[in-house]
Amino acid sequence: MTAPRLWLIVPAAGIGQRMGAEQPKQYLRIDERFILDITLSRLMDSAPFAGCMVPLHPADRWWPDTEARSDSRIQTCTGGSERACSVLAALRALAEQSDDQDWVLVHDAARPCVHTADLANLIDSVYEHPVGGLLASPVADTLKRAGAGELPEVESTLDRRGLWRALTPQMFRYRLLVDALEAALDAGVEVTDESSAVEFSGNMPVLVEGRPDNIKITVPADLALANFILGQF
Numbered sequence: 001m002t003a004p005r006l007w008l009i010v011p012a013a014g015i016g017q018r019m020g021a022e023q024p025k026q027y028l029r030i031d032e033r034f035i036l037d038i039t040l041s042r043l044m045d046s047a048p049f050a051g052c053m054v055p056l057h058p059a060d061r062w063w064p065d066t067e068a069r070s071d072s073r074i075q076t077c078t079g080g081s082e083r084a085c086s087v088l089a090a091l092r093a094l095a096e097q098s099d100d101q102d103w104v105l106v107h108d109a110a111r112p113c114v115h116t117a118d119l120a121n122l123i124d125s126v127y128e129h130p131v132g133g134l135l136a137s138p139v140a141d142t143l144k145r146a147g148a149g150e151l152p153e154v155e156s157t158l159d160r161r162g163l164w165r166a167l168t169p170q171m172f173r174y175r176l177l178v179d180a181l182e183a184a185l186d187a188g189v190e191v192t193d194e195s196s197a198v199e200f201s202g203n204m205p206v207l208v209e210g211r212p213d214n215i216k217i218t219v220p221a222d223l224a225l226a227n228f229i230l231g232q233f
């Protein structure tokens with residue numbers, strides 16, 4: 001029996017509404033490189049991936065100008081209206097190339113600061129696990145729940161013990177992830193990460209502690225922070 005292969009999916013079909021830039025945030029530049037290229041190059045050089053699938057927005061016009069387009073290990077497909085739909089589209093695009101027991105790592109294009117050591121630790125920690133897992137960071141701030149009023153006023157303070165922030169990559173076996181995403185989306189469940197779909201299917205993914213500077217570039221202030229973090233590598 002052949003060893004399970006590793007596949008990478010980097011969802012890049014978002015429009016970056018919260019960033020409010022003229023182009024989708026994965027196509028903003030840091031040190032003159034597309035954020036998408038930074039993310040892909042960091043990951044593809046960090047583990048023996050069998051290949052990578054990048055779901056793109058149907059109206060994406062920047063991909064032809066990326067470095068990644070000339071990497072034969074990287075394929076593209078059309079993403080969907082939500083992140084989970086884009087990930088499922090990428091999984092389906094890999095159907096003929098992958099086996100049910102292959103591992104799939106899903107990593108946001110908008111997270112270029114991921115450390116290769118964290119990626120290696122996730123793979124090592126999860127590889128023999130029956131479900132899979134994700135990089136995550138224990139919550140370090142006190143968390144408040146806002147009330148329903150016009151002003152965001154404090155309704156309650158959450159007990160942060162046992163609370164983690166989900167990061168990416170998130171790593172699951174091909175068939176388990178496809179079935180979990182299809183079931184969750186069919187049930188109308190809000191799926192904001194792969195783990196929530198796997199949890200909906202009744203499984204408990206492993207939390208693997210990752211660096212909190214593996215930030216997701218979401219709003220304008222994140223750009224300067226990502227620039228600084230990448231400068232530390």
Ligand SMILES: Nc1ccn([C@@H]2O[C@H](COP(=O)(O)OP(=O)(O)OP(=O)(O)O)[C@@H](O)[C@H]2O)c(=O)n1
Pocket residue numbers: 010011012013014015016017018019024025026055079080081082083084086087108109110111216217218
């Ligand atoms: N329909 C979508 C939505 C998001 N993503 C990708 O999922 C990652 C994380 O999503 P998010 O940070 O929410 O990106 P956007 O959806 O672009 O941001 P916004 O919600 O501000 O529009 C990003 O790399 C984004 O490109 C995707 O592939 N397909």
Ligand SMILES: C[C@](O)(CO)[C@H](O)COP(=O)(O)O
Pocket residue numbers: 083108165166167168192193194216
């Ligand atoms: C997948 C994720 O990055 C884990 O924290 C997050 O759920 C993505 O959320 P977004 O609203 O699609 O950015």
